[in-house]
Structures are given as structure tokens and as C-alpha cells.
Amino acid sequence: MGIIKKLDDNLVNQIAAGEVVERPASVVKELLENSIDASASYIEVAITEGGKSLIEVVDNGVGMDKEDLMVCLDRHATSKISGKDLVNINTFGFRGEALPSIGSISDIKIDSFTKGDPNGWSISLKNGNAEVIEPSSIRSGTKIRVTDLFDRIPARLKFLKTNGTETRHCTEVIKFLAMSHPDISFSFSVDGNKKFYWEKNESGLSEDFEKRFLQIMGDNFITSSLKVSYRREGLELSGMIGMPTYNKATGREQYLFVNKRPVKDRMLMGALRGAYKGLISHDRFPVVILFINISPLELDVNVHPTKSEVRFRNSSLVRSVIVKTIRSSLANEGVKTSAEFADKMISSFKVLPTNSISSQNSNVTENNPIDMNFSPSSKSFNNEGFEKFFDDEDHFPLGAALVQFNDTYIISETKNGLILIDQHAAHERLVLEKMRKGFLSNNVKTQILLIPEIINLNEEHVSTIVMQKSNLERLGLFIEELDKGSVVVREHPALLNNIDYKKLIKDLLEEILEFGNEFVLSERLDSVCGNLACHSSVRAGRRLSIEEMNALLRDMENTPNSSQCNHGRPTFIKLAIKDIERLFGRR
Ligand code: ADP
Numbered sequence: 001m002g003i004i005k006k007l008d009d010n011l012v013n014q015i016a017a018g019e020v021v022e023r024p025a026s027v028v029k030e031l032l033e034n035s036i037d038a039s040a041s042y043i044e045v046a047i048t049e050g051g052k053s054l055i056e057v058v059d060n061g062v063g064m065d066k067e068d069l070m071v072c073l074d075r076h077a078t079s080k081i082s083g084k085d086l087v088n089i090n091t092f093g094f095r096g097e098a099l100p101s102i103g104s105i106s107d108i109k110i111d112s113f114t115k116g117d118p119n120g121w122s123i124s125l126k127n128g129n130a131e132v133i134e135p136s137s138i139r140s141g142t143k144i145r146v147t148d149l150f151d152r153i154p155a156r157l158k159f160l161k162t163n164g165t166e167t168r169h170c171t172e173v174i175k176f177l178a179m180s181h182p183d184i185s186f187s188f189s190v191d192g193n194k195k196f197y198w199e200k201n202e203s204g205l206s207e208d209f210e211k212r213f214l215q216i217m218g219d220n221f222i223t224s225s226l227k228v229s230y231r232r233e234g235l236e237l238s239g240m241i242g243m244p245t246y247n248k249a250t251g252r253e254q255y256l257f258v259n260k261r262p263v264k265d266r267m268l269m270g271a272l273r274g275a276y277k278g279l280i281s282h283d284r285f286p287v288v289i290l291f292i293n294i295s296p297l298e299l300d301v302n303v304h305p306t307k308s309e310v311r312f313r314n315s316s317l318v319r320s321v322i323v324k325t326i327r328s329s330l331a332n333e334g335v336k337t338s339a340e341f342a343d344k345m346i347s348s349f350k351v352l353p354t355n356s357i358s359s360q361n362s363n364v365t366e367n368n369p370i371d372m373n374f375s376p377s378s379k380s381f382n383n384e385g386f387e388k389f390f391d392d393e394d395h396f397p398l399g400a401a402l403v404q405f406n407d408t409y410i411i412s413e414t415k416n417g418l419i420l421i422d423q424h425a426a427h428e429r430l431v432l433e434k435m436r437k438g439f440l441s442n443n444v445k446t447q448i449l450l451i452p453e454i455i456n457l458n459e460e461h462v463s464t465i466v467m468q469k470s471n472l473e474r475l476g477l478f479i480e481e482l483d484k485g486s487v488v489v490r491e492h493p494a495l496l497n498n499i500d501y502k503k504l505i506k507d508l509l510e511e512i513l514e515f516g517n518e519f520v521l522s523e524r525l526d527s528v529c530g531n532l533a534c535h536s537s538v539r540a541g542r543r544l545s546i547e548e549m550n551a552l553l554r555d556m557e558n559t560p561n562s563s564q565c566n567h568g569r570p571t572f573i574k575l576a577i578k579d580i581e582r583l584f585g586r587r
């Protein structure tokens with residue numbers, strides 16, 4: 001009857017473009033990947049109006065000859081796959097659909113040159129048809145210009161965001177690809193203005209990657225992050241992970257790669273969340289660059305048209321390796337806090353007018369530094385251990401305690417600077433880590449309550465909490481059922497005082513009920529210990545002697561994860577001498 005018709009080629013391409021090309025950044029991604037596949041060592045990207053009116057990518061790769069140029073815009077034309085092997089693919093492309101798809105929704109012009117040819121060639125495609133091929137003056141590599149993206153498809157144009165947002169998406173794409181290719185120089189301009197130029201590093205060593213991370217992420221990230229590496233047969237992890245205190249409002253700065261391919265994969269992002277759980281507030285995100293290398297046989301990259309999701313054969317293994325590797329790197333680091341905070345601190349210092357300090361009637365306001373409440377215990381007063389703690393920064397990175405002020409903060413000194421410690425946040429962290437350790441080693445000191453505390457609950461809650469009785473005892477919390485509607489608390493962890501039991505039990509119940517039968521205390525340990533620490537009064541606002549201050553600093557140095565409190569806030573801030581010099585304009 002002839003109802004079934006073959007779709008018109010251009011229509012097929014537009015449908016494919018619907019999958020591959022969502023926005024200008026998707027075009028940038030496809031073009032960059034092609035340049036990388038063509039062994040370019042230099043790639044220049046220029047966009048105007050967020051890429052809506054122009055996207056141009058110039059590379060110095062192997063190029064295409066006249067014959068290749070004529071077919072590269074045809075559907076399923078690819079030079080990257082031989083025969084039928086879909087498993088061992090080491091290039092980015094292999095479907096041969098990017099160029100024809102892009103050509104179907106924009107105007108495209110490609111100039112290219114291959115070694116050995118007397119001259120280059122240029123092909124252009126307007127309105128999805130009428131290819132024109134002619135000689136070009138290009139003398140190296142390939143230059144692709146994509147203009148007026150989506151102009152012929154108003155429905156798609158409508159969904160594009162502001163030029164600024166589209167530019168940001170393009171920038172992210174370049175960052176991602178540049179991170180995994182330190183041996184390629186990248187340059188980027190927006191509306192005629194150069195945004196960055198990242199020179200290639202070609203030693204072939206891992207330092208190349210570190211230099212590239214520095215180019216892309218800047219100084220602050222590098223000083224606030226740790227290197228990670230893990231290597232077992234068939235699975236390798238490497239990269240840099242931000243300290244919990246260096247956290248962001250979105251997960252945008254989580255750069256994940258699987259076999260060098262950038263991915264935005266939900267399972268992997270979930271693994272990061274798991275790795276930073278309890279170290280960072282639940283609505284904040286760590287900054288992470290993580291390369292996962294795994295045998296191609298262990299995954300299927302072909303599940304998503306833009307290949308941004310991956311499927312691992314054994315995803316729970318990958319997840320647990322990521323969580324364990326990150327957690328143990330963070331725990332081993334001991335004391336290191338985000339450099340960002342020193343910067344914030346410097347910029348928050350107000351420069352007072354020179355006469356305001358000497359003036360008799362100076363207006364001492366709440367924020368005025370003069371108003372601080374110092375307790376006098378400086379090093380000149382028999383500060384035992386001062387020399388030792390001051391001199392040996394390797395062993396005592398938190399230095400020698402000098403003074404306490406507002407009964408809340410400790411100031412200490414090292415050879416290279418000053419440190420400000422939030423005594424309360426630090427103590428809360430120490431308590432949490434000690435409770436965790438006590439639980440895991442079955443060795444928690446408890447204290448008997450002089451007057452047992454009775455808490456009224458409903459029947460279901462009584463039975464729920466009593467079911468966890470033996471687990472809670474391992475944490476030092478002894479709870480018994482009194483009757484159907486109440487429980488009694490008889491002993492508490494010796495580390496904690498003045499616990500608000502009502503609130504604590506309410507929070508514990510919430511946590512247990514959320515997970516139902518799947519609640520396993522050892523897996524929720526951070527969160528439960530966090531609840532405990534949070535509902536007790538730890539040593540805040542207490543006057544400390546120099547010995548007690550030094551003891552607290554040494555305790556922090558020996559406790560994993562002590563650089564941030566349970567909410568990802570820093571427990572201390574370091575001001576290097578050079579920061580202080582900057583503050584006084586000496587640098
Ligand atoms: P794929 O990358 O999946 O092969 P594309 O449509 O992206 O499909 O590209 C089609 C072909 O055009 C590629 O296989 C490659 O041979 C050629 N090509 C595209 N861009 C370039 C470039 N910048 N340099 C050299 N060859 C290129």
C-alpha cells in the first residue's frame with residue numbers, strides 16, 4: 001500500500017541531533033572529541049553569543065583529504081571502527097553521527113588539510129543540503145565553523161538559556177576534556193575575548209596532570225585537596241579530591257572520568273556522596289577530580305547517546321573502592337584545612353582609619369577587633385613545650401598554643417604563621433571520632449546516670465529503639481524498656497555531658513525508621529555519633545589552660561578528619577606569614 005516510507009536523510013539526522021545535540025556545549029564536545037581523536041596537540045575554541053551564532057574549533061590534527069571530507073558529513077561515516085568490534089574502542093567517536101547531526105541543525109563549514117596533499121579543501125553545508133567542495137588555503141589540521149545553531153528549529157532554540165549560561169556549559173565541556181588531556185594546549189575565546197590558554201605539558205608523567213589541574217582549578221583547589229591513588233588488578237583510581245571544607249553549593253565541580261572519558265554518572269556521584277558523608281553538610285558538594293580506569297570488558301559505554309552515563313559490570317565493587325579510597329585518604333591526612341578560609345579571613349579584616357585606634361572616644365562596636373576578650377597566657381608565662389611545638393611543624397602542624405580569647409578560640413603559632421582554632425568545632429569532631437573508634441573496637445567508657453532519665457514514647461517507638469539496644473550499648477548508651485510507653489536511660493558515653501536525651505532519642509528514631517529493616521548501625525555510625533555529639537554540651541566556652549590548649553591541638557593532630565566539624569565547617573584556619581604580610585601591604 002506504500003504507507004511505510006523511508007525517512008528523508010535530513011530528517012533522520014535531525015532526529016539523531018535531538019539525542020546528541022542538546023545545546024551549543026554539545027557541539028563543542030563533539031568537535032573537541034573529533035580533534036582529540038585526530039591526534040591534535042593544539043585546539044582553539046571560539047564562540048559568540050553563547051555558541052548560538054558561532055562555534056569554531058581549530059586543531060592541528062591529522063586532517064581529512066578531499067575524499068574524506070566529502071563523506072564525513074554522511075550518516076554513519078566514521079574512520080574509527082574497523083569491522084564489528086564494539087568492545088575495544090579507544091577513541092571518543094565511533095558512531096559517525098556527530099557531523100551529519102550538527103549539519104542538519106546548523107550551517108557548517110569544514111576546512112581541512114592532510115600532509116602530502118598540495119592544498120587543503122573546504123566543504124560547506126547550508127540548510128542541511130547543497131554541499132559545496134572547493135580548495136582552501138588552510139595549511140594544517142582542521143577548522144570547523146558551526147553557525148546559527150537551531151535557527152531552523154525554533155522549538156529547540158526556545159529551550160536555550162542565556163548566553164552567559166550557555167557559555168558556562170561550553171566552558172565546562174572544555175575543562176573536562178582539557179583535564180584528561182594535559183598533552184594538548186587549549187585556548188578559548190568568547191565574543192572575541194580570550195578567556196584562557198592552557199599550554200600543554202608533555203613530560204608524559206603524572207605531574208603533567210597536576211599542572212593541568214592547577215591551570216584549570218587554580219591555586220586554592222590545589223592547596224585544599226589531596227592526591228588519591230588506588231591500583232588493583234583491573235581497576236585504578238587517580239586524581240585529586242577536595243578537603244571537606246572546600247565544598248560547593250552544586251555538584252558541578254565533580255570531574256569524573258571513566259577510561260579518560262568524561263562522565264556525569266549518577267552511581268559515581270552517589271559514591272562521592274557516600275565518601276564525604278558525615279564530613280560535609282548534606283546540601284553541600286565536594287570538589288573532586290577522579291579518573292577511573294577499568295578494563296573495557298568491565299563496562300558498557302554505549303548505554304547513552306552522548307556516552308555520559310556508564311554501566312559497570314560490577315558497580316558495587318567500583319562504588320565501594322571509591323568510597324574506601326576517598327575516606328581513607330581524608331582520614332590519613334590529619335590536619336589540613338582549606339586555604340580558601342585564610343583568604344576569606346583576610347578579606348574580612350577591616351582596615352581601620354589610622355586615627356580611630358588612638359582616638360580616646362573611639363566607638364568600640366561589636367565587630368571592632370579591640371573588643372575581643374583575651375585571656376593572658378602568652379608564651380612568656382611558662383609555656384611548657386612551646387619550643388618543641390613551635391619548631392617541628394612536621395610533627396606538630398597546629399603549633400604551640402599562645403592564647404585563648406572569648407573562651408571559644410585558641411590562637412597558636414608555628415614557625416610559618418598563626419593558627420586560629422574553633423575550640424568547640426574541634427572538640428565536637430574529636431568526640432565523634434573517638435566514639436566511632438570506641439564502637440569499632442568495642443571499648444567505650446560509660447558513666448552511670450545518678451538519676452535515670454525516663455522518656456515517654458509511643459509503643460512502636462519503644463519497640464524500635466529497644467531493638468537497637470545492644471548496638472546502642474556499644475556506643476555507651478544504655479536504654480531499657482520501662483513499659484509499653486516509655487524507656488529509661490541508665491548510662492551514657494563518658495565522653496559526653498549534659499545530653500538532651502529527648503531530642504537525641506527522637507533523632508535516633510528518625511534515623512532508624514528511615515532505613516527500616518535495613519538500618520545497620522555500623523553503616524550509619526557517623527550520623528548517629530554526630531547526633532550524640534550534637535545533643536550534648538561539649539567543651540564550648542570553657543576557659544582552658546595552656547596545657548589544655550596544647551593537649552587539644554595534639555589530639556586534633558592525631559585524629560582522622562579533624563580539620564572539619566561534622567558539618568564541613570573548618571575547625572581551624574591558618575594564616576601564613578605571607579598572608580599576614582599581604583594584609584599589611586608588605587607584599
Ligand atoms: P565519529 O567521530 O563518530 O567517527 P563524526 O561525525 O564525529 O563521527 O566524524 C566523522 C568522521 O570525520 C570521523 O570519523 C573522522 O574521520 C572525521 N573527522 C571529524 N572531525 C575531524 C577532525 N577535526 N580532524 C580529522 N578528522 C575529522
Ligand code: MG
Pocket residue numbers: 030033034092093094098099
Ligand atoms: Mg565524533
